Amino acid sequence: MLQPVYQADVVIVGAGVAGLAAAHRLTSAGVSTAVLEAAPYVGGRMSTEKIDGFRLDRIGQLLSTAYPELGLTPGLDHLVLRPFAPEVLVHSEGRHHRAGGAVAAGGAGGARTALSAVRALAAAPRAASVPRPGQGTGPARTARSLTPGPRGTRPSAAGARPAGAPLGGALDQARLGAALSRIAATPLDRLLSRPESDAGQALTARGIPARTVEGFLRPLLAALLCDPELTMSSRCADLALHAFASGRLCLPEGGAEMLPELLARALPSGTVHTGVRVTSISTTSVTTAEHGELRCQAVLLATDASAAAELLPGLRVPDFHPVTVVHHTMEEPPATGDALLLDADRDGPVAHSAVVSAVDPSRAPAGRALVSSTVLGTPPEDVDGAVRAHLARLYGTSTGRWETLAVHHTARAVPAMRPPHDLRRPVRLLAGLYVCGDHRDTSTVQGALHSGRRAAAALLTDLGTGPTRLADPLPTAA
Numbered sequence: 318m319l320q321p322v323y324q325a326d327v328v329i330v331g332a333g334v335a336g337l338a339a340a341h342r343l344t345s346a347g348v349s350t351a352v353l354e355a356a357p358y359v360g361g362r363m364s365t366e367k368i369d370g371f372r373l374d375r376i377g378q379l380l381s382t383a384y385p386e387l388g389l390t391p392g393l394d395h396l397v398l399r400p401f402a403p404e405v406l407v408h409s410e411g412r413h414h415r416a417g418g419a420v421a422a423g424g425a426g427g428a429r430t431a432l433s434a435v436r437a438l439a440a441a442p443r444a445a446s447v448p449r450p451g452q453g454t455g456p457a458r459t460a461r462s463l464t465p466g467p468r469g470t471r472p473s474a475a476g477a478r479p480a481g482a483p484l485g486g487a488l489d490q491a492r493l494g495a496a497l498s499r500i501a502a503t504p505l506d507r508l509l510s511r512p513e514s515d516a517g518q519a520l521t522a523r524g525i526p527a528r529t530v531e532g533f534l535r536p537l538l539a540a541l542l543c544d545p546e547l548t549m550s551s552r553c554a555d556l557a558l559h560a561f562a563s564g565r566l567c568l569p570e571g572g573a574e575m576l577p578e579l580l581a582r583a584l585p586s587g588t589v590h591t592g593v594r595v596t597s598i599s600t601t602s603v604t605t606a607e608h609g610e611l612r613c614q615a616v617l618l619a620t621d622a623s624a625a626a627e628l629l630p631g632l633r634v635p636d637f638h639p640v641t642v643v644h645h646t647m648e649e650p651p652a653t654g655d656a657l658l659l660d661a662d663r664d665g666p667v668a669h670s671a672v673v674s675a676v677d678p679s680r681a682p683a684g685r686a687l688v689s690s691t692v693l694g695t696p697p698e699d700v701d702g703a704v705r706a707h708l709a710r711l712y713g714t715s716t717g718r719w720e721t722l723a724v725h726h727t728a729r730a731v732p733a734m735r736p737p738h739d740l741r742r743p744v745r746l747l748a749g750l751y752v753c754g755d756h757r758d759t760s761t762v763q764g765a766l767h768s769g770r771r772a773a774a775a776l777l778t779d780l781g782t783g784p785t786r787l788a789d790p791l792p793t794a795a
Contacts, residue, residue: 327776328603328613330595330628333361334762335753336619337502337580337589338769339776341391344585346777351613352584353605355594358574359581361621363732363762364574368525368722370682372572373644375725377689378762379541379657383564386766387510392583397570399677402656405566408711409532409661413653415483416533417561485528493529501562508555513736517543519551536659537561540669542733542760543638550738553759560763566657568677576762585790598628600749613778615749622756624727629746635756641692641729643704645719650675651684651712658711665707666692666700688719700724732756744772748779 327343329336332354343350358364366373380398387393404415484490500508514522516538520530539545541557569575581589594606602612618625626632655675660667670690674681681687684766690704697703701724705716732755742757753772758764 325349325613326416326780327351327615328353328611328618329617329619330598330603331361331619331621331624331754332356332359332577332581332589332591333619333621333754333765334363334580335755335765335769335772336617337392337577338386338390338766339617339619339773339785340584340588341580341593342773343776344588345391348777348780351589351611352589353593353603354589354591357592359591360574360577361587362727363573363577365574366723366725367653371644371646371685371687371722372680373687373723373725374642374689376640376727377573377642377691380567380569380729380762381564383470383560384761384763384766386763386770389770390580390766392580393541393576394581396576398567399570400565400567401671401676402654403565404656405537406653406656406658407533407536407661408658411710413654413658414484424740452522467552484533485526489526489529492525493533496523496525497558497562498702500558503559506557508559509552509740511552512556513738514551515547515736516549516551516554517547518665519554521579521599532661536661536669539693540657540659540691543640543665543693544733545668549734550736552740553734553738556759557761565705568673570677571679583629588670590775595628598750600747615776617751618752619754619769619772620644621729621754622732625752625754625756629752632752636733637729637733638731638733639694639696639726639728641696641700641724641726643690643692643724644722645688645690645705645708646681646685646722647648647719648685651714653712660707660711665710666697666703667711668693670708670711687722696726732760733759741771744768745775745779746757751776
């Protein structure tokens with residue numbers, strides 16, 4: 318029997334969110350696509366472990382309702398986002414200080430976002446489906462330090478008194494609020510045209526007081542980009558602050574795995590194949606350990622940077638920020654509610670923590686609370702003991718009876734974005750060979766999804782008018 322000329326128009330290697338997003342755009346254009354994933358599940362680093370009714374993210378990257386690609390990516394129509402409180406909690410000098418609160422952006426110069434999620438969240442603060450783009454404007458945010466009220470309460474702005482830390486005095490707070498409002502209102506192309514340096518130098522050069530940088534911006538950017546030393550490109554930091562100032566920090570309902578799961582489910586049946594390990598690639602074929610050679614018109618490499626370099630020697634591999642996430646459960650949760658808790662003192666391993674079951678109740682069984690805490694950099698030898706001691710100070714409560722559910726360490730969790738950083742690294746290497754992922758864009762979910770869209774666009778341009786045949790089934794494993 319004659320063999321087909323090829324099994325699919327495009328073979329995508331890797332079923333992370335970048336590859337799956339690209340697959341959606343290709344299949345929607347009529348291009349037959351096969352997605353091959355070595356792991357037994359989709360998602361790559363965006364995975365969630367399930368233990369006794371708990372849903373435990375391995376990395377736990379924060380999302381923002383201001384990420385445009387969450388509303389632009391086909392397949393994410395039913396994604397539900399669970400927002401954190403509008404203010405973050407900053408722990409400094411033994412106290413909690415509330416910073417960040419949505420205020421209306423007045424006039425035509427108000428901050429415009431690609432999603433109208435913030436208004437939707439204001440109307441229904443507990444959950445919101447991702448809205449589609451072009452549905453209105455969102456609020457800007459300002460930062461202010463409030464005198465904490467009783468534990469678990471949120472003092473109103475009218476009764477707030479400026480606190481001495483971590484944002485400094487009233488003038489420093491006003492400067493920070495003005496800076497966040499400006500960055501929210503600045504078009505993205507103008508942000509990307511600014512001179513580039515590392516984020517720490519850029520913030521100092523803009524006249525932001527050192528106390529404000531150390532007390533608020535450093536812990537915030539550490540939580541958003543996993544780089545507590547602020548060595549990331551100032552442009553990447555500006556993009557992160559723009560998203561923070563324009564939207565709400567949030568988690569996907571059901572765990573991080575819901576993004577890739579939703580993308581995979583919405584693809585045509587037979588598109589995604591898990592448990593298939595690719596051993597080599599060319600512009601017209603991939604070779605797998607299980608099924609031999611698969612012929613195609615083009616190959617899209619959508620793995621993480623390290624795996625991509627193994628299949629394509631010479632591809633640049635960035636440095637990585639290691640991330641450790643420690644999950645604890647208890648009956649009575651700390652009284653911080655659904656706020657994200659940042660550490661400004663840097664006197665322990667935890668960079669940020671949250672009662673994630675208060676943000677997304679689906680992550681814990683009834684009657685139990687789930688606290689997830691993130692350690693950036695190399696974790697201490699007794700990571701659980703050190704984290705417990707630090708959390709006792711951060712939350713102001715004993716952690717002795719907390720139960721440890723899991724400790725997830727990912728050495729290559731987040732690609733570093735040190736300057737000079739190309740925010741739009743080429744996705745087309747040569748005709749027939751393409752690459753996408755967060756290492757080609759920004760090291761965020763937004764960056765991964767956007768790189769998949771860019772790769773799909775390049776593929777469709779090169780393929781021309783469309784496919785010539787339907788995808789064939791994978792060959793039988795030997």
